[in-house]
Amino acid sequence: MGKKCCVYGCKTNYSSEKGCGTERKLAVYRFPKDEHEKKAWISVIPNDNFVVSKDTVVCELHWPSGYETISLRGKQRPKHPPSVWPNVPASQIPTPPTISSHNRALLML
Incomplete structure (x- = not known):
């Protein structure tokens, strides 16, 4: 049995019943x-x-097509963190922190 993707809403390597998962075998990557x-x-x-x-x-x-990989101990893994979330509601996707206008003005000094 294959390992299951940890991303919310992703059904990779779950049941191959109609409507679940994917028909083709997908690569999975452990965390660095x-x-x-x-x-x-x-x-x-x-x-x-x-x-x-x-x-x-x-x-x-969860990586763009053609993503860059690196080889570690004979195994390939993505060079950059995942960035594609096809089955995740927009409200669940983390956003980078923003700088308030007050703090931005202080940084400009």
């Missing part, structure tokens, strides 16, 4: 071991209150 990279992935994934374990994976659907 490097803490800085792992935090970068966690911060962009629209899934509140999930715990990353050694078995937590994200499927290839």
